[in-house]
Amino acid sequence: MPSLSLRSSSRSSLGHKKPPVSPRSARLVVLCLGEVLGSAMLMYFGCMSLxxxxxxxxxxxxxxGLMFGFVVSTxxxxxxxxxxxxxxxxxxxSAYLLDxxxxxxxxxxxxxxxxxxxIGVGLLHVVTPQEILYPLGGSVGFCVTVPHASLTQAQAFLAEFLSTSLLIFTCCGVWDPRNARHGDATPIKFALxxxxxxxxxxxxxxxxxxxxRSLAPAVFSQVWTAHWLYWVAPMLASLVSTLTYKYLFSAADSLLAGKSHSTELSEGDVEGSVPMPIN
Known part of the structure; x- marks a missing residue:
């Protein structure tokens, strides 16, 4: 009997080998490929429109502007x-800050x-002649984001900060569980x-x-005018906007919803009915 049990256990152990790749590693590979391909498509088709x-x-x-919106939606x-x-x-x-x-x-x-x-900007350079990409010469750059010459860097910083804040507030609103039933139009929302x-x-x-998006064209065009603000302003805007939404809108609304729910419960007890849950 012991020998039979040993054989069966050895067979079961042989039949249940550990997978060569862990689920976490597979997840990282999949999201990496998704973001690489998606970001490449963003820059290839978005910059092609310019x-x-x-x-x-x-x-x-x-x-x-319209083409970048359509590309993001797709x-x-x-x-x-x-x-x-x-x-x-x-x-x-923002997604990390929202857990x-x-x-x-x-x-x-x-x-x-x-x-x-x-990769996206590189592919566009491969399929497009240089004289088409740079009709005014290489010093101007192609698809490069630079502030308008009449703006100070402080003004440009604020403009990038506020526009990124609008984008991040949109992300927070779309991701909010209270908005889950309205998720069908998500691509259109971000396109807009x-x-x-x-x-x-x-x-x-x-x-x-x-x-x-700002780094890739700057690398190929070697135009670095005020490039720092295209990192600092958007990342700071993401931090501020996400924490504002998380602790001001979400947390405060949850507290108010809890109070309202408790009030309706007491009224329901008086009337002998069961109140509907608050979403």
Missing amino acids: VSGFSQAPLPGMQG IIVIFGHISGAHLNPTVSL MIPLIELPVYFVSQIVGCL VIALCSITVGPYTGASMNPA
């Missing part, structure tokens, strides 16, 4: 359920987004907010709202 060398006529003023449909389709370090930072992703995933998101943006910020803030700073 190519002006094929025509003598200037590009329509709203073309770039990427959310493709990768939203895979990696979240953050495409932006400010969005990933939506663990700390170990945060640098993976950051690196994947930067690599993806570099990206287009809004790009069209209005674009003439001021280029409306980056995304450090990875």
Whole structure:
């Protein structure tokens, strides 16, 4: 009998080998690929809409803003359920502050987004002749975000801070569990907010709202004018906006909802009925 039990246990142990890749490692690989591909698509198609060398006529003023919005919307449909389709370090930072992703995933998101943006701009340089990308010469740069010459760096900083804040508040609102039943139009919501910020803030700073989006064209064009503010302003805006939403809107609303719920409970006891839960 002992020998039979030993054989059965050995067979069971052989039949239940540990998988070669842990679930956490597989998760990191999947989200990495999703963010790399999504960020590459963002920069390839978004910056492609800004190519002006094929025509003598200037590009329509709203073309770039609308195209970036449409591209983001499409990427959310493709990768939203895979990696979240953050495409932006400010969005990933916000997700971390809201306890939506663990700390170990945060640098993976950051690196994947930067690599993806570099790949996207690189592919666009491969398929487009240099004289088309840079019709005015390489010193101007292509798809590079720089403040308007008439703005001070403080003004440009504030413009980027406020536009990124609008984007992050939109993220917080979409992610809010109280808004879960209205999630079907999420791609359209982000298309609109990206287009809004790009069209209005674009003439001021280029409306980056995304450090990875600003880094990749700067690397290829070697134009670094006020590049620091495209990192500091968006990341600071993400921090401030997320914490404001988390502790002012979410926490305060939860407290108010709790008080209202307790009040309705007491009224229900008096009337002998059961109150509906407050969402």
